[in-house]
Amino acid sequence: MSDSLQQKIQEICQSSNNDRVRMMDIVQGVQKELGCVSSEAMSIIAKATKSHHVEVESVVSFYSFLSKEQKGKTVIRLCNDTVDRMKGCEKVAEALSSELGIGFSETTADGKITLEYTPCIGMCDQAPAALINDVVAPSLTVEKVKEIVQNLKKDADPSKLSLGIGDGNNVDSLVRSAVKNNILKTGDVIFTDNESGKGLENALALKPEEVVEAVKVSKLRGRGGAGFPTGLKWQFTRSAEGKEKFVICNADEGEPGTFKDRVLLTEKFDLLFEGMTIAGYAIGAATGILYLRGEYVYLKKFLEAKLQERRDQGLLGDSIKGKDGFNFDIRIQSGSGAYICGEESALISSCEGLRGDPKTRPPFPAQKGYLASPTSVNNVETLCSATRILEKGSDWFLSIGSRESSGTKVLSISGYCKNPGIYEVPFGTKVFDLLKEVGAEDAKAVLVAGPSGQFIAPNEFSRVICFSDLGTGGAIIVFGPKCDLLKAVHEYMEFFVEESCGYCTPCRVGNVLLKKKLEEIMEGNGQPADLDYLQSLGESVKKSSRCGLGQTSPNPILTTLKNFKPLYEALVKVSEDGMQPTFDIRAALGDAEQAAERKSVLYTD
Amino acid sequence: MAKPKIATASLAGCFGCHMSILDIDERILKLIELVDFDKSPIDDLKKFTGRCLVGLIEGGCANEENVHNLKYFRENCDILISLGDCAISGGLPAMRNSMPLKECLDEAYLNGPTVYNPSGKIPSDKEIPLCLDRVYPCHEIVKMDYYLPGCPPSADTIWEALVALLNNKPLDLPYELIKYD
Ligand SMILES: Cc1cc2nc3c(=O)[nH]c(=O)nc-3n(C[C@H](O)[C@H](O)[C@H](O)COP(=O)(O)O)c2cc1C
Numbered sequence: 001m002s003d004s005l006q007q008k009i010q011e012i013c014q015s016s017n018n019d020r021v022r023m024m025d026i027v028q029g030v031q032k033e034l035g036c037v038s039s040e041a042m043s044i045i046a047k048a049t050k051s052h053h054v055e056v057e058s059v060v061s062f063y064s065f066l067s068k069e070q071k072g073k074t075v076i077r078l079c080n081d082t083v084d085r086m087k088g089c090e091k092v093a094e095a096l097s098s099e100l101g102i103g104f105s106e107t108t109a110d111g112k113i114t115l116e117y118t119p120c121i122g123m124c125d126q127a128p129a130a131l132i133n134d135v136v137a138p139s140l141t142v143e144k145v146k147e148i149v150q151n152l153k154k155d156a157d158p159s160k161l162s163l164g165i166g167d168g169n170n171v172d173s174l175v176r177s178a179v180k181n182n183i184l185k186t187g188d189v190i191f192t193d194n195e196s197g198k199g200l201e202n203a204l205a206l207k208p209e210e211v212v213e214a215v216k217v218s219k220l221r222g223r224g225g226a227g228f229p230t231g232l233k234w235q236f237t238r239s240a241e242g243k244e245k246f247v248i249c250n251a252d253e254g255e256p257g258t259f260k261d262r263v264l265l266t267e268k269f270d271l272l273f274e275g276m277t278i279a280g281y282a283i284g285a286a287t288g289i290l291y292l293r294g295e296y297v298y299l300k301k302f303l304e305a306k307l308q309e310r311r312d313q314g315l316l317g318d319s320i321k322g323k324d325g326f327n328f329d330i331r332i333q334s335g336s337g338a339y340i341c342g343e344e345s346a347l348i349s350s351c352e353g354l355r356g357d358p359k360t361r362p363p364f365p366a367q368k369g370y371l372a373s374p375t376s377v378n379n380v381e382t383l384c385s386a387t388r389i390l391e392k393g394s395d396w397f398l399s400i401g402s403r404e405s406s407g408t409k410v411l412s413i414s415g416y417c418k419n420p421g422i423y424e425v426p427f428g429t430k431v432f433d434l435l436k437e438v439g440a441e442d443a444k445a446v447l448v449a450g451p452s453g454q455f456i457a458p459n460e461f462s463r464v465i466c467f468s469d470l471g472t473g474g475a476i477i478v479f480g481p482k483c484d485l486l487k488a489v490h491e492y493m494e495f496f497v498e499e500s501c502g503y504c505t506p507c508r509v510g511n512v513l514l515k516k517k518l519e520e521i522m523e524g525n526g527q528p529a530d531l532d533y534l535q536s537l538g539e540s541v542k543k544s545s546r547c548g549l550g551q552t553s554p555n556p557i558l559t560t561l562k563n564f565k566p567l568y569e570a571l572v573k574v575s576e577d578g579m580q581p582t583f584d585i586r587a588a589l590g591d592a593e594q595a596a597e598r599k600s601v602l603y604t605d
Numbered sequence: 606m607a608k609p610k611i612a613t614a615s616l617a618g619c620f621g622c623h624m625s626i627l628d629i630d631e632r633i634l635k636l637i638e639l640v641d642f643d644k645s646p647i648d649d650l651k652k653f654t655g656r657c658l659v660g661l662i663e664g665g666c667a668n669e670e671n672v673h674n675l676k677y678f679r680e681n682c683d684i685l686i687s688l689g690d691c692a693i694s695g696g697l698p699a700m701r702n703s704m705p706l707k708e709c710l711d712e713a714y715l716n717g718p719t720v721y722n723p724s725g726k727i728p729s730d731k732e733i734p735l736c737l738d739r740v741y742p743c744h745e746i747v748k749m750d751y752y753l754p755g756c757p758p759s760a761d762t763i764w765e766a767l768v769a770l771l772n773n774k775p776l777d778l779p780y781e782l783i784k785y786d
Pocket residue numbers: 221222223224225226227228230250251252253254255339340341342343344345377378379380382383547548549
């Protein structure tokens with residue numbers, strides 16, 4: 001490695017104060033500069049940050065946007081999520097591949113362009129979509145990708161591509177993205193006019209305990225998926241022992257089919273930052289971290305500028321709004337392509353500059369979170385709602401939604417429907433009514449809450465979106481009458497196998513076994529007993545996994561087994577002779593026949 | 606009424622599970638009051654003499670002869686039991702599954718430090734069964750009805766299982782018999 005490169009790496013480390021806690025920023029910087037984090041680079045980073053080579057390598061090898069091997073100057077990551085496949089991603093993939101003359105996971109001979117697949121990038125309403133380095137290329141067609149490749153061959157800088165013009169703040173000069181918001185239904189809480197700053201002002205007029213109380217009374221529950229009561233989480237964090245406390249906003253949005261936080265980030269950043277500030281005041285934190293998924297890094301400059309504006313207005317920094325002793329600021333931590341980092345304890349690991357491994361609980365983040373200090377991790381939408389609660393009062397919030405599920409839910413609806421996009425609905429809305437609204441009344445199945453949620457059948461479309469019935473982080477994926485549901489289930493199992501962090505055996509091994517058995521069944525080699533096997537193995541994986549990923553990953557199989565059993569039953573048959581149809585003796589003997597240079601005498605063709 | 610018949614086989618196993626069958630000590634006298642032994646290494650019968658109620662299988666399938674034998678058992682037994690960890694998961698022999706068969710054969714017959722093999726060839730006599738690409742647990746080859754874990758399962762476990770099966774009673778093994786850590 002040349003001296004100037006070595007120096008460059010040292011400068012990158014220096015710009016993060018050689019702080020190993022900021023390892024993510026460092027390795028991301030090096031990856032950007034060098035196109036990889038080579039073994040040599042790891043050694044330099046380890047030395048500068050007083051860490052170890054193996055520690056740096058463990059981080060680099062964990063995240064899919066980081067690599068030890070050199071990648072092309074431009075990396076095209078085509079999203080191959082189930083919704084994208086519904087919308088023709090396979091044809092686009094073929095076109096990309098033939099236009100570039102390489103397969104997926106390959107780099108062109110001149111080292112310029114790398115082609116890869118990536119799971120959901122939060123663009124399901126504009127599928128098929130791809131990331132070209134940081135640039136989002138939505139609504140792709142075969143013609144479009146041909147043009148893109150030709151232009152990239154001329155000029156490697158993807159920001160110069162003309163990919164269309166987005167709407168809302170996507171046209172801001174700091175975003176300049178072709179992404180569309182598709183806000184198709186506004187509600188009373190989030191997508192409505194609000195008096196900016198009022199929430200924070202009201203909060204600062206109260207004692208922190210009273211702010212916590214107001215959120216508790218409003219019955220606000222987490223919008224990220226798990227639905228934990230937000231006020232209670234703030235109370236635990238506030239009362240936990242620790243010199244410092246932290247507020248983290250979870251903008252990892254990795255659940256396939258979810259894209260509402262992306263829209264909140266560009267259009268409702270003020271509600272969000274105000275909410276984080278209110279949370280900081282309520283729990284007694286001076287630092288907030290916005291964990292922004294790697295796929296949304298194109299929003300980072302824009303969000304940083306907005307944070308600076310708030311600092312300039314005295315809404316962040318010391319003595320906010322003149323309130324003596326209330327100091328609070330926010331930094332942005334970007335991720336690097338790992339679904340598991342949406343899980344709050346894995347997210348904290350990632351913020352600490354480590355692999356995104358979930359932590360053992362208890363202690364919960366509210367007791368010991370970021371750097372072992374009490375930390376409240378909240379979803380983007382949760383924090384936006386909290387701002388509105390402080391602005392308009394708990395009673396106002398309670399008057400919206402249903403009895404036990406107050407407020408509204410911002411849904412990302414995509415798949416088989418005429419109008420995919422963002423819908424803000426009060427809790428208590430029926431699936432059936434949603435389908436009418438999005439233009440998918442003949443749907444065959446709806447996947448509520450993404451693959452970690454549940455597939456429901458038409459006879460359940462009268463069920464309602466709320467915490468006591470169909471809870472959801474916001475993903476609603478619709479499947480049409482011609483859809484091959486089991487194929488989708490299989491794709492989701494592939495996703496979980498890929499995204500499992502590998503820490504615990506039930507999840508690391510169990511999901512592979514579930515996927516394998518499903519494949520046997522889909523190939524027509526399954527037997528009725530295999531369905532019982534899927535059921536009991538799925539239940540074991542859920543029961544014995546260490547974190548939420550493994551505790552929900554069998555859901556695509558288990559919920560289709562429950563609600564779409566005939567699909568499976570049509571594929572399995574009893575083996576009359578007791579032999580396993582999956583065992584192929586001829587294939588099993590191939591290697592030995594070659595080594596012994598003779599054919600089997602026992603099993604001839 | 607004729608006594609039900611039992612058969613046993615040792616495939617890719619170490620015979621430890623069969624030792625454990627013999628380990629039921631004097632209860633073997635009781636056992637032969639209850640059942641007749643058919644094809645088994647214990648009586649050295651090579652062919653089934655008739656339909657059997659139970660087949661006890663030790664070991665997984667490492668070669669074509671194991672497969673052939675296992676299928677022969679499936680055809681002739683009403684109930685097949687995977688006896689021991691090798692039958693259930695491949696066990697120790699399956700340690701070779703992490704490398705290609707060719708590498709194993711090369712190490713064993715050509716490259717190993719103590720190998721003396723002037724022919725420089727991997728043996729290929731027709732009398733020697735060909736190995737499978739990997740060692741398979743029995744249930745991946747034929748349908749298995751029950752599994753008795755252990756390496757080997759203790760004599761008490763085997764005894765309790767057989768008595769329950771022959772008396773058509775549910776098997777209720779005490780925790781100590783199936784606890785392994
Ligand atoms: C595998 C996995 C992925 C998750 N992804 C997200 C996510 O992308 N965004 C999010 O807000 N919560 C996600 N969660 C839930 C978080 O762990 C946590 O409950 C949430 O951020 C808390 O915020 P809330 O109470 O405001 O919902 C995920 C959980 C698991 C198990």
